[in-house]
Amino acid sequence: MSPDDYRRASGYRRSEGEQRSGGNPLENPGIPISASYEEFLRFFGQLDTTTQLPPVTIESAMEVPAVLSAVAFLSRALASLPLHAYRRGEDKPLDGDFEMLLNEAPNGEWTSFGWRQYIWQQVFMGGRGPTYIERAGTKAVALWPMDPNLTTVFRRGGKRFYRFGGEEYPATDVIDVPFMLKANQLDVVSPIYKGRKAIGLALAMNNFAGTFFGSGGVPPLALQGPLPAGPEAFKRAQEQIQRAIDMARKNGAPFFGMPPGHELKSIGVDPDKGQMTAARLFQLQEIARLYQLPPVFLQDLTNNTFTNAEQQDLQLIKHTLLHWSTAFEQECSLKIFGQRSRARQIRHDFTAAIKGDLKSWFEAIARAIQTAQLTPNEARRLNNRPPAENGDKLYIQGATVPLGTQPLMKAPKNGDEGDGDGTA
Template sequence: MGFLRGLFNKKNNNDEKRSNYDEDIGIDISDSNFWEKFGIKLNFSVRGKRALKENTVYVCTKIRAESIGKLSLKIYKDKEEYKEHELYYLLRYKPNPLMSSINFWKCLETQRTLKGNAYAYIERDRKGKIIGLYPINSDNVTKIIDDDNFLSSLSKVWYVVTDKNGKEHKLLPDEMLHFIGDITLDGLIGIKPLDYLRCTIENGRATQEFINKFFKNGLSIKGIVQYVGDLDEKAKKIFKKEFESMSNGLENAHSISLLPFGYQFQPISLSMADAQFLENSKLTKRELAATFGMKSYHLNDLERATFNNLTEQQKDFYVTTLQSSLTVYEQEIQDKLFSQYETLQDVKAEFNVDTILRSDIKTRYEAYRIGIQGGFIEANEARRRENLPPVEGGDRLLVNGNMIPIEMAGEQYKKGGEKGGK
């Protein structure tokens, strides 16, 4: 437990400044240096909580983390739920004494989304039995490929973890779960999405500031005032101040302004729509959302929405975004937590995605009817999917006709034939 104490327990006064969230998982998103770790150094303040409040980054991170966090991770054997497995409770309910499964997976997916990599330490007892999984701050982990056995001949891959006291711990691959992000160039380390999006975020902030100034000045550039004659600098400043006081702001957007004799106002028709700043703002959101595997409807931008209902949106989100992420988790867990023998015996951990792919009740019941009458779905199987208790006789396959058990199909015709043949 010495290694874990170094990661999770506070050792100095500086740690008092870290949030309760940090005490649990080693991350403080309110830290002023948080976003600088992604290489983002802007004139605008895009760090910590203010950065996550950028609606695209915040919404994308939140939806992805919560979508995976709420899914149940279960162990199966031959496609049947395997509750007797020693890791079932740990994966399904409580990976470690400090957090529940939903917070564990939300933490990991947040790190995968923002940092490109997520890590979890595999704790074992003296007999080698897995007794806990602990997420580790990605910033404190370095993955080393040791082709020349410089560190040791035991492994060609090492994870070096730096704890809160600055001490380095060298871990073998079977001691660390490594979940790579959506983008990787070498298959070994994920890329931080915000490194790539640095320029996009900067442009988005600059665009928003310009839009705010546009609104402040009445939604559009009004025009040019022409004066036949000469004005000294003092007179120009006085006129500019008086004219702006009559025309600026939403309250004066459609009011009438009176000009002194000799002045002529020539309007310029350049609205925000003409300048396409609102469109540019939406494009920025779409670009950010697409990078995180999200769609515009997640950001309440329904201008070009193509889905008719929530069910279609959920299925699209699963196919285009979640399925790949869940596969990353499942394959790493299979490789690190299960033996080769168990894998060959079809023992595996899978996320239950029924809640995501769940159709409306009419569509579901129609599908069950077709499956049951077609003889390839049992009645109790359909009931389990609806969280209903089994019924007697519901574990038998039926076929259409008189809805008799499949092994009895044709018996009634056989008896009738024998009787008529006498």
């Protein structure tokens, strides 16, 4: 695929009647023209009579700060990990085309960070972010991210294919790490679609809070007392009372006058009595569960201490980033090098992610050198420093020796103090 082909493909719209697999049900579900009225209502979230939550789409879900933060944080965190190709059993990355392709620029239009951030954003929103591998013969020469909303996944002869921009690509030429696959191995699970009830509740609370505070904190009110006769008279009275409320709010007055024998009483639920603050905090935690993120990374420091915040940092790497990075590494290794190629593999470098504070990092490096786990040059490479002369040898502290090989001290001479056992 040339850059011109890629640009044309990005503006491609699927033909009428084409069946999509692996698409995003929130954005482009492909409802057939013959769909019933109930199906249309169900799609737009109006058929479920048990709830009146706002309809959730990807765009509306991203208006919830916790969802936006989760997608942005995870996509940036995974995109910022250095990605290298290695020979199996070696720790030094392969230089040349593979280094440029994976860690610098996958093609002439994208940086490596931008490419990976884009595909991870699609994964954590719609559930899929495929990338086409352009080859010269069998060698990968460019990687092109594909718009998942314009991509159709299907099977032919038992094999999986991707249709994008009017072209069809075999699965062996497409890097695809879905959020979760459905049973047919074509469609994907969108985290936003599956979490739409929790996100819809967060949207509803956002809307309520905006309406409540947008009206100056005045809740819905009911007028009690003798009501004017006739609809027109009642409408005028309603307008006069509303005008009095607006004027008081505008002038910062603490009260406004009411006609004799009348009073206003609030109706609905008081936000404080409805525990709105606690409910919004709970929805943040629900969204954190949706993405398997420790709440601290969505800026929820409610129950945090210095100790458990550090543990959440470790939890993020071990139980979230490591899982996704492993899936991406294996998918890239398989699709770029092929099933039978076992000499090379693609891996993320987590060194920067686990550095911690500078003092602890350098103490750990020094300890690794002193215990013959790293050579000085390997340690320098971890800090992006050039190799030093004679820095490729392993060292170990001389004070640590096998038991029984320590040197014996001479017996004391006459007049010298000793403990009577022949040693000083």
